[in-house]
Amino acid sequence: MTAPSARITAVDTFDVRFPTSRELDGSDAMNPDPDYSAAYLVLRTDAGDGLEGHGFSFTIGRGNDVQVAAIAALRPHLVGRSVDELCADPGSLSRDLVGDSQLRWLGPEKGVMHMAIGAVVNAVWDLAAKRAGQPLWRLLAHADPEWLVSQVDFRYIADALTPEEALALLRAGRAGLAEREAALLERGYPGYTTSPGWLGYSDEKLTRLAKQAVADGFTQIKLKVGADLDDDVRRLRTARAAVGDGVRIAIDANQRWNVDEAIAWTNALAAFEPYWVEEPTSPDDVLGHATIREAIAPVKVATGEHVQNRIVFKQLLQAGALDVLQIDAARVGGVNENLAILLLAAKFGVPVCPHAGGVGLCELVQHLSMFDFLALSGTTENRVIEYVDHLHEHFDAPVVVREGHYRAPLTPGFSATMHPSSIAEYRYPDGAFWVADLAGQSS
């Protein structure tokens, strides 16, 4: 039994960086040399049960120290707080963090500070799920709908979604939960893979990995585009030839284009039937996305991995600016804000296909999609979670993808826990890998 008076005793932070840029893994039109990184934290308690809350923001290298500092700035809100109260109501912490008036100036609810809040809030959910002995998806799917609604901040979105509407969606979503949970445990949740499509890969590597993806059971792959149109025409033709007609190919421009370029470029690739174009322009440009969407149909518009909060998602939905909504588990203010975004998507009837990859994003976001399927959308039709086959080995409970489906994780928590040995090796700049690497550069 946990002592009822248990408190948070420490928020330990770590700057963890993996040297992924060496292999061009993760290369796209805007990010040619990412070193996938985690601004990582561990919540420790004096409960005596050995349980910790783990969370992180994902960054791509330089600046991860800035992200770590933002997480550390939230420490005074956590240390000394009751573990029972925190885990029973992560929403109250979320509101306290977002409402810190001096830190709020740095946003509000956007950028480095908001991502730090997301990391901390997610760490609390990890701790809450571990204490409940449940994987987070199951904790959320079986949670009382009224309690779930109490976890959502409706400020700035109530014009599009009221608490009463959210409650009605969650209550209606309950019908058939047991059958869907059985199906989820049996089959998993569909995924798609971006592994073949990085911009830095040769055509031979693209062909080999695209064929492998189909052999592995994926029904959708994704290609990075946007650096050079002739190259993209050739790469898309190559990919289409490799996978055949029955497999969806999404394309991802990572914000490379102006609105008119996005339209011209996407239409130039239309012969190869791309399923969606992702991040065609700035994630802040709501009306630009709406213009693009109208001009490139039937190719769909997808965005969200850099959408900073629930308010911009609300506007994208209100403006009819997207066909596919891509939540990210570590971009917005954590599980609570993602609940708001999933509810908005359900209200507007837009499918959610999460962004993942990076480091640990697949591990986290699978829980949110599985909750969505079990307790809200009720379907996996036209819904897929991104999958990238990188860096999973550093996690305690890595994702398991079989026959193109994410298996439902059964380990209690949010699948956020990284091996201590991985942290020790890749801590920047004093982990064993970086010490050796930096010594090699200076000799």
Ligand SMILES: [Mg+2]
């Ligand atoms: Mg993307």
